Amino acid sequence: MSLELQVCTVILAVIHYPFVIGVQWYARNRSAKPVIRVAEPPGQRAREIRNAWLTTPMHAALYFTLTAGGALHAAPETASLALGTFLLTFVWTEVWHYASHVAMHTRALHFIHKEHHRSRVTEPWTSVSFSVLEKLIFSLGILGLLALVSHWHEVSIFGIFAYYLLCFFTNTLGHANFEFRNPGYYTRVMGRVFNSPTYHTLHHARYIKNYGLITPWLDRLFGTEWPDVPEVQTRAASGEPLTRLSERVALDPTRIHLTQLPAR
Ligand SMILES: [Zn+2]
Ligand SMILES: [Zn+2]
Secondary structure: OOHHHHHHHHHHHHOHHHHHHHHHHHHHHOOOEEOEOOOOOOOHHHHHHHHHHHHOOHHHHHHHHHHHOOOOOOOOOOHHHHHHHHHHHHHHHHHHHHHHHHHHOOOOOHHHHOOHHHOOOOOHHHHHOOOHHHHHHHHHHHHHHHHHHOOOOOOOHHHHHHHHHHHHHHHHHHOOOEEOOOOOHHHOHHHHHOOOHHHHHHHHHHOOOOOOOOOOHHHHHHOOOOOOHHHHHHHHHOOOOEOOOOOOOOOOOOOOOHHHOOOO
């Protein structure tokens, strides 16, 4: 068992907390622009923090157990292997998260996911508030495929570690309920590829659609994206948040809507 593995595991077990506290500090002290201005119900944050103690270290525990136990073969590290593993983990996690998330919105499996959805108005602590089973499914799905791959192709544990750092940070921002991008973000190149906090905020507020994690492409492919995401983002970034959870925003007729293009 390498010292590097131990250090990466310890960092992964605790890093979500400074991310949450840092984003919360930013929202409070930098006049962040909320996506939805609706008060959280009493007790929400205390419940989310309780959930966090149980579930936050699970990614790290599985990462360590599978690697130290030999199920996930750690190859000698090179920069190109770390980058390749990072990209594989990124793409696979987008697919796994989308598929498992949609599955958990079916009647049969919703019990796994409903704890996370008790927070209709999100805040940074919502990003660490899950049931144990949901966190286990998410983490085992990511690392399970990488463990399989590692038996016929080299895999870098640093690449996985780097992806988790990105995932934890973007996940915290995704639940922060404030918009840090400029108005019109979704009409720009970055906005066509990567989600902003508005995206997942609408998933919690409206309960369905916008199932994607960091990118919107699978929602676009399967027609599960809210069409007014760009309009809500522009409103929020202009200092005009939604004032009701179910509020919809009229679509800008001058914008080409990807979800409305005819199928070829
Ligand atoms: Zn959901
Ligand atoms: Zn969420």
